[in-house]
Amino acid sequence: MAERIFIQDMARHVGAEITLQGWLADKTDKGRLQFLRFRDGTGFIQAVVFQKEVSPEAFDAAKKLTQESSVRLTGVPRAEPRAPGGFELSVKDLQVVQIANEYPITPKDHGVEFLMANRHLWLRSPRQHAILRIRARIIKAIRDWFDNNGFLLVDTPVLTPSACEGTTTLFATDYFGVPAYLTQSGQLYNEANAMAFGKVYCFGPTFRAEKSKTRRHLTEFWMVEPEWAYGTLDDYMRVGEEFVSYVVQTILQERAPELQTLERDLTKLQNVTPPFPKISYSEAVEILHTHGYPDFQWGDDFGAPHETVISEQFAKPVFVHRYPTAMKAFYMALDPHDPKVCLSADLLAPEGYGEIIGGGERSADLAYLEKQLAHHNLPREAYEWYLDLRKYGTVPHAGFGLGIERTVAWLCKLDHVRETIPYPRMLEKIYP
Ligand code: 4AD
Numbered sequence: 195m196a197e198r199i200f201i202q203d204m205a206r207h208v209g210a211e212i213t214l215q216g217w218l219a220d221k222t223d224k225g226r227l228q229f230l231r232f233r234d235g236t237g238f239i240q241a242v243v244f245q246k247e248v249s250p251e252a253f254d255a256a257k258k259l260t261q262e263s264s265v266r267l268t269g270v271p272r273a274e275p276r277a278p279g280g281f282e283l284s285v286k287d288l289q290v291v292q293i294a295n296e297y298p299i300t301p302k303d304h305g306v307e308f309l310m311a312n313r314h315l316w317l318r319s320p321r322q323h324a325i326l327r328i329r330a331r332i333i334k335a336i337r338d339w340f341d342n343n344g345f346l347l348v349d350t351p352v353l354t355p356s357a358c359e360g361t362t363t364l365f366a367t368d369y370f371g372v373p374a375y376l377t378q379s380g381q382l383y384n385e386a387n388a389m390a391f392g393k394v395y396c397f398g399p400t401f402r403a404e405k406s407k408t409r410r411h412l413t414e415f416w417m418v419e420p421e422w423a424y425g426t427l428d429d430y431m432r433v434g435e436e437f438v439s440y441v442v443q444t445i446l447q448e449r450a451p452e453l454q455t456l457e458r459d460l461t462k463l464q465n466v467t468p469p470f471p472k473i474s475y476s477e478a479v480e481i482l483h484t485h486g487y488p489d490f491q492w493g494d495d496f497g498a499p500h501e502t503v504i505s506e507q508f509a510k511p512v513f514v515h516r517y518p519t520a521m522k523a524f525y526m527a528l529d530p531h532d533p534k535v536c537l538s539a540d541l542l543a544p545e546g547y548g549e550i551i552g553g554g555e556r557s558a559d560l561a562y563l564e565k566q567l568a569h570h571n572l573p574r575e576a577y578e579w580y581l582d583l584r585k586y587g588t589v590p591h592a593g594f595g596l597g598i599e600r601t602v603a604w605l606c607k608l609d610h611v612r613e614t615i616p617y618p619r620m621l622e623k624i625y626p
């Protein structure tokens with residue numbers, strides 16, 4: 195039996211006899227030549243079965259292979275610049291594991307509804323393969339950046355007794371007779387962890403009962419959230435631009451073939467280097483007034499079309515800082531020069547992708563936070579531990595959250611976040 199190897203390692207095995215184990219993606223029948231497009235999970239390769247070079251049984255089996263049949267191929271790979279992936283396998287032997295019954299996702303075009311209902315199978319396609327390999331590399335780049343820049347990974351809970359980002363999007367569950375909520379953000383715990391460890395981050399799934407059906411909203415999404423003691427709004431924007439630039443440049447270097455599969459225009463990503471432009475909310479409102487939204491009211495939240503217009507003025511992601519205090523969560527620190535606005539900032543991605551980061555400087559002031567909890571109708575008992583942080587050595591501190599799915603959608607230039615996560619959870623969508 196030849197050595198089993200994987201398509202992703204093919205370059206090291208040119209000229210040697212090897213065995214691949216995987217599935218038939220597609221086939222072209224040219225009589226005495228059978229061209230198999232074969233995949234093993236790590237990549238795709240063209241395999242050629244020539245009648246004269248295999249046993250009659252093996253050739254017959256090759257002719258009968260259906261899409262997604264499982265099969266072992268033994269043969270010799272050679273470099274073939276014209277073949278997708280750069281290699282071609284000359285098949286010597288072939289062993290069928292199972293002939294697949296009519297596979298529902300054929301090479302013809304299918305509607306998104308159908309593909310979403312078959313998400314468990316759709317994951318096998320080259321496009322989903324490229325997107326999810328980019329996702330995995332983004333996650334590794336994120337971890338590398340924080341690990342290499344002095345942040346300690348400190349995990350935060352999924353089941354929580356209280357809200358972080360307002361009470362309207364909470365998923366409630368019964369926790370032995372008392373209500374508990376799926377976390378909307380690890381931030382409040384991050385703040386405690388930052389007081390214990392200085393610079394921390396958490397990375398995990400977060401949940402929002404979003405009733406909105408948009409191309410950017412999931413009910414379950416992954417977020418990385420750094421938080422650090424003695425941090426300010428300006429520190430946050432500096433960290434954010436360094437971090438995001440590192441992630442983008444890493445993907446350009448490490449996932450070039452996948453970006454090519456997705457036909458991604460790279461020039462806009464190559465631009466993503468520090469520093470990023472930084473404008474205030476009030477300046478952003480002025481941009482809206484002169485670019486098609488003369489009636490936009492100071493104090494209103496930006497919708498997707500507004501974010502697109504603002505980001506179109508810049509070649510890089512842009513920070514919008516100092517939003518109206520009333521628009522943002524209870525914990526935001528006030529701007530000492532103008533308490534109508536708070537020390538918050540969002541990062542808007544180019545090309546119409548909108549907000550990918552939200553964050554800011556947190557209030558370090560016990561009396562102010564007590565007032566804010568009451569003002570936002572949040573039950574003080576559930577936040578006593580959080581208030582403790584302002585009693586025992588309170589310091590200025592800052593942090594932010596980057597949404598993984600919106601980042602993947604932007605880097606892959608996808609129309610919708612549903613393809614950025616293996617099993618998307620959305621309004622009216624929990625199967626498969
Ligand atoms: O702006 P958000 O709500 O900020 C927070 O949760 C802060 N507590 C984070 C922090 O400071 N530690 O969410 C942060 C990011 C957004 O910019 C967006 O990228 C993503 O999380 N996000 C969503 N992604 C997909 N679907 C949703 N429903 C999302 N809601 C937020």
Ligand code: MG
Nearest residue numbers: 540549551552
């Ligand atoms: Mg936000």
